[in-house]
Structure formats: structure tokens, C-alpha cells
Amino acid sequence: MSQTLHNLHKALREQLLPVTVSPAQAAVEADLILEGVLQVNPAVVYTDGDQELSAHQSHLVQQFLEQRVQKRIPVQYLLHQAYFYGLKFYVNPYVLIPRPETELLVEKALDFLKPGMSVLDVGTGPGTIAIAISHKAGEEARVVASDVSAMALKVARINQKNLKTAVEFKPPGDLFMTVGEERFNLIVSNPPYIDESLKSTLAPEVLWHEPQTALFPPGEDVYYFYRRLAQEAKQYLKPAGRLLVECGAGMSPSICQLFTVAGYHNIQVIRDYAGLDRIVSADA
Numbered sequence: 367m368s369q370t371l372h373n374l375h376k377a378l379r380e381q382l383l384p385v386t387v388s389p390a391q392a393a394v395e396a397d398l399i400l401e402g403v404l405q406v407n408p409a410v411v412y413t414d415g416d417q418e419l420s421a422h423q424s425h426l427v428q429q430f431l432e433q434r435v436q437k438r439i440p441v442q443y444l445l446h447q448a449y450f451y452g453l454k455f456y457v458n459p460y461v462l463i464p465r466p467e468t469e470l471l472v473e474k475a476l477d478f479l480k481p482g483m484s485v486l487d488v489g490t491g492p493g494t495i496a497i498a499i500s501h502k503a504g505e506e507a508r509v510v511a512s513d514v515s516a517m518a519l520k521v522a523r524i525n526q527k528n529l530k531t532a533v534e535f536k537p538p539g540d541l542f543m544t545v546g547e548e549r550f551n552l553i554v555s556n557p558p559y560i561d562e563s564l565k566s567t568l569a570p571e572v573l574w575h576e577p578q579t580a581l582f583p584p585g586e587d588v589y590y591f592y593r594r595l596a597q598e599a600k601q602y603l604k605p606a607g608r609l610l611v612e613c614g615a616g617m618s619p620s621i622c623q624l625f626t627v628a629g630y631h632n633i634q635v636i637r638d639y640a641g642l643d644r645i646v647s648a649d650a
């Protein structure tokens with residue numbers, strides 16, 4: 367007997383529940399599968415849920431589900447797409463999947479930027495922060511981005527083309543290495559900040575599939591990139607320029623200390639919508 371769309375959606379939600387964080391997340395992924403694998407608008411589940419699937423459609427969804435549930439491959443990598451700041455980005459396993467909490471960094475960057483200003487995104491990955499800023503600010507801001515990973519920058523260029531923004535992606539290089547002499551009004555960064563010792567607590571989707579260079583700082587110093595940004599960003603900032611960095615829960619006091627010692631002022635911690643310290647802002 368063939369399966370209806372409504373039954374498929376219910377079965378998907380049930381099978382996705384053990385590999386997602388909540389029933390709501392399982393429902394979001396079930397919607398994404400309908401849209402991405404069957405090109406069916408998820409609203410149809412409610413408006414025309416008795417529609418029957420062909421054997422081929424059922425087979426396609428089953429194959430997809432095996433990859434997702436057994437191999438724990440994130441749905442974004444399987445579909446090669448992730449949404450960030452309302453924009454659809456191409457992603458593959460060479461780049462971190464953008465996280466919704468990082469949208470706050472874009473908000474704070476846009477609050478600071480005035481027409482004619484420039485911004486540098488360090489560790490741009492698939493270009494998410496830089497492209498979202500450029501998309502919103504348009505020609506009013508010059509946006510430049512860098513990353514150490516050549517493969518990540520390839521993805522960023524695909525996104526740049528798809529989303530028709532004007533970000534200047536530098537050749538691959540460590541932090542500011544390929545940035546040149548230019549100084550910026552704003553430097554933003556969401557650097558790798560997961561403590562290697564917490565590896566065993568990470569979901570298989572993250573640990574097995576996301577790039578290690580995007581997750582973990584090198585060595586044992588979880589503040590490695592904040593320490594370097596505190597020391598090195600200043601020479602790339604214009605007078606009265608600002609440094610905005612994303613951080614993990616509990617990290618902001620040490621980051622504030624690093625920025626204070628490096629001579630920044632007006633250092634502020636910004637909380638995310640869950641009430642967690644998420645961004646540290648510091649003026650040169």
C-alpha cells in the first residue's frame with residue numbers, strides 16, 4: 367500500500383526524534399526533507415495530506431533518512447543548504463553549518479556600520495557573516511573576508527555568486543596574513559572556540575562531520591584565537607574602530623580581560639536571546 371504525505375511526515379518526525387534535540391527540531395527537519403528531497407512544500411501536509419507518494423519518492427526519502435539517522439550526517443550537508451539571516455547558503459562538510467545564534471553578530475555589526483564604512487570578517491567559513499552584512503548594507507559598506515581554509519573559501523565564493531553580494535574574499539591565509547595594509551572600521555569574528563576536552567559531549571553530527579579546524583582552536587588553549595585577535599586586530603582597525611567577537615558560554619570574562627590588557631576600551635558583553643553571553647565588543 368502506498369504511503370500518504372501526512373503519514374510520511376509523521377513517520378519522519380518519529381524517526382528523526384532520537385537524532386535531534388526536540389520534537390520541534392524533528393518537525394523542522396521533516397519539513398526540510400519534504401522540500402529538499404521531494405520538492406514538496408511542507409504546507410501541503412496540512413492542505414492535501416492524503417496525497418499518495420510514488421514508490422520512487424518513498425525510496426528517495428528512505429535513502430536520505432538512512433544517511434541522516436544511521437550515519438548521523440546533518441541534514442544541511444545532505445541537502446547542501448543552510449539558512450542564515452534569512453538567506454539560503456550552499457554548504458558542504460568543508461564548512462561549519464551556520465548557527466542561528468551567530469545572527470546576533472550580524473545585527474550588532476549592522477548597528478555599528480554607517481555608510482562608507484568597511485568591515486573585515488576573520489574566519490568567514492562559507493561566508494555567512496560577511497555575505498549577510500553585505501546583503502543588508504548593500505553598497506554602503508565595503509566587506510572583506512578571510513579564512514585559512516581554501517576549501518571553505520571556495521564555498522564562500524559559491525555563496526557570493528548565488529547571493530549576488532560584493533564581498534572581497536582574500537586568498538587563504540592565517541588570520542590577517544592575506545589582508546594586506548588596509549585598516550577597517552569594524553572587525554568581526556566567530557573563531558573556533560570549542561574546548562577539545564569537551565569532544566565526548568558533542569553530538570555525532572558535529573564531531574563526525576563538521577570540520578575540526580572550524581570547531582577547535584589548535585593546542586590546549588581555548589582562548590587561542592581571542593588572545594591573537596586581541597593582539598593582532600588593532601593594527602587592522604581604524605581609529606575608533608571596533609572589534610566584535612562571538613564566544614561560547616562562560617568565556618566572556620577571560621576575553622574581556624584579554625581585550626583590556628591589549629588596551630581596548632568600552633568593552634561590552636552582549637547576551638543572546640537565550641540570555642547567554644555571546645558577543646564581546648571592544649573599541650580600539
Ligand SMILES: C[S@@+](CC[C@H](N)C(=O)[O-])C[C@H]1O[C@@H](n2cnc3c(N)ncnc32)[C@H](O)[C@@H]1O
Nearest residue numbers: 464489490491513514515540541556557558580
Ligand atoms: C567557527 S567557524 C566560523 C565560520 C563562520 N564565520 C560562521 O560564523 O558560521 C571558524 C572559521 O575559522 C576558520 N579558521 C580556523 N583557523 C583559522 C586561522 N588560523 N586563520 C583564519 N581562519 C581560521 C575556519 O576555517 C572556520 O571557517
